[in-house]
Amino acid sequence: MSRLWLRDLVVGYESGTVLRGVSLDVPHGALVAIVGPSGCGKTTLLRTIAGLMRARSGEIRLNLRMVTTHGIHLAPEKRRIGWVPQDAALFPHLTVAENIAFGLGGGRRAARRAAREDRVAHLLELVGLSALADRTPAQLSGGQAQRVALARALAAKPEVVLLDEPFGALDPLLRGELRAEVRALLTAEGTTGILVTHDQAEALSIADYVAVMNDGEILQFGRPEEVYERPATPWVASFVGDSVFLPAVWHAGTVEGGLGSLSAEWMPASGALSEAMPEDGTSVTVLVRPEQIELAPGDAGSGFWATVTAVSYTGHDALLELLLGNGVRCTSRVPASGLLPVGARVTATVRGPVLAYPLAPE
């Protein structure tokens, strides 16, 4: 049973189409991250689900209710969804408690009265801001404001909460902390969540499912590990993580290329007529994740000779640029303890199977 269901959603402005046929099936209680580069249409998708924008065609179903279909458009106030924008958008004329109570309906006076109710107190406790109930939004930090915005969205027990880059304006440390809290809160309330972000690391770490979008289309929808380990296209692969692409030739379940003969899995193009294996001798593109390329210092027998040409150190690990003896360039991720200096001679071996994609049409 899915909570949110989209079918062939087309949305556009006068100037052009932004979403071209988006379909999505979000299971009950799941947290879905929609991730894509800026301008790919992810915020438009969220606004269309909220009813803040009209779809040209397509259907949206919330629980059992059809909210968008065949030109019918249910107003946002009737959809029972929660909305958390990037800027938090707290009402500056209301206190923290009144902001949350505003979500219970009835306007300002009712919000004043309701501000003392159990539901508001409960939510304030959930977001850890009970002590700040009577503050005004101007007196809150960015993280606190986002917590209040989330509590306000949850107040009326919506079926789905939509979060539009809720951590975008926060510093990285706060971001990680708030991410975990949001995750826990949505689980505690049993609410389905859709979160839009341009940060793939955030998407992979927080969500039950990830939808990768580009140019108005969803390229892949799946569990974070599926999307990372079996990306549907080379573009998705490079968007969700560091990638090494090498040209190679397919030969019955193995590929022959710059890193030697590797066992490979065939990834047919989406929409391809058959998922059949390619003929032997077909040119393919091979995806290797940098962490699959293991290094040993000096000459360790089997493997490829390589020289470290550049080091990008991140603290917990490092990315090493390699130049192989046969002229091929690739990247390897090593733990910080295995850090090697530029110019070091190493032996590279590839661990695990790699993925083979059809060549991009010229």
Next chain:
Amino acid sequence: MSEQVATRSAAATTATAGRRPAPRLLLALALIACAVASIPLVYLVVRAGSGGLDAAITVLFRPRVPQLLLNTVTLATAVTGTCVLIGVPTAFLLARARLPLRRLWAVLAALPLAVPSYLAAYGWLATAPALHGFWASWLVLTLVSVPYVTLPVAAALRAGTTGLDDVARTLGRGPWRAFWLGTWPQIRPATLAGALLVCLYVLSEFGAVSLFRFPVLTTAIQQAYGASFNRSYAAILATVLVLLAILVVLGEQAARGRAARRFGSVAGMARQRVIRLKNWTAPAIALLAVVPALAVGLPVAVLFARLLEAETLRALDVADLGQATLNTLALSAGGALIALLLALPIGVLAARYRGRLVRAVESIGYLALGLPGIVVGLSLVFFSLSVLPGLYQTALVLAFAYGVLFMPKAIGAIRSSTAQVPTSLEDVSRTLGYGKLQTWWLVTARLARPGIAAGGLLVAVTAMKELPATLLLRPTGTDTLAIELWARTDVSAYGAAAPYAATLILVAAVPAFLLSGAGRGRLDGVRT
């Protein structure tokens, strides 16, 4: 990094809002308001056209007409230019310089708004009876119109950032060049808006120019209407005046459109440096003091000198004065209410939606600025006589004339205060279960309220000082302070005019004082 993200997303939200089609109800209300507001203009065109094209051409080629046109354009250009030259530095000092008694200077800068041009002219004439013609008109009109530039530019400077100047300085530009590159683009739209107000105000000015006997289009219209009842001649002259105003409005819109496109999203994070003037403090204060001193100080001083003469005090009719004050307050309050009602749909539409129709609606709303009070007055006399005879010579028609005349001020206030409310607040309210109208009432209107109230006050102040339309439309026996004052300055009975003038200044100073503080910084607390 996070600032960049915030700015980018804010710009995206605005772009999204701009592409939404306007709701039908709002558009319908705005069109109705436009239709109501254009009654005087329509009547004017009908009158001007009734004589036929030949008559119009004959009138336009009368020897006096080119001279009147030249006088009008010269005066408007000279006053507008001088107001920008004085207003922008004044605003800069008020907003950015460290001055003793900062608050006092801000209040004083707004004070000339409270002085009607004919009252300032009366003060100067009482001091130097030989004053007349172009230079006298230029001086007095400049003095009373500088706040139209100072106030919006100071507001833009307060909302703006000096960050761009700093960047320009680090890129090797001197302070003046940096100001030109960093700050000027931010205050350009406000300067243009202020210049537009001044220019249109001078085009429709009547009181001071007639006291100084400087012949311009408005005074010629008044003469044609009043003396010879040659209404076609007057209507044709008035049409020329309206065409001039249209040119000015179109010019300002074209210039503002370019400015907005180029620097629309700059003023995100306000980071401001305060400038220490050191040795320049005394000249700066002199600049800040000279306009209020000459526009307000001198006429008031003259007034009170006259007021305290024994003869004046003996002739004073307190009951009459009280009645005139009450009439003034009631009529200007009614005018403000009507102006706000008419301006509300237009201002909200202009703040939230774009497109050709929206621009047209807004322009029609602003056109009343170019309609001389005398034209609005007479066209409403005939409109009420022929369409609604029951309303002829009632307070309602006069308040309606005020509403139509000063609607542009209300539109400006509503537009800018609505545009300051982030659309994301409205989005949140919608998803929390509140409908469009409920959201507008609970969120948008609630947050825009200080600005809308300021607009209403501004209309009230201006309506109190209005003269030509009041002369024509006042119900028989209902005298306002402005009417009583005018009746006495006309026959050079300066002493007898003093009590009414003093009361008018005091009554109009209250909203002017509120204006200088209201609507500023109320939205500082909004997280955007």
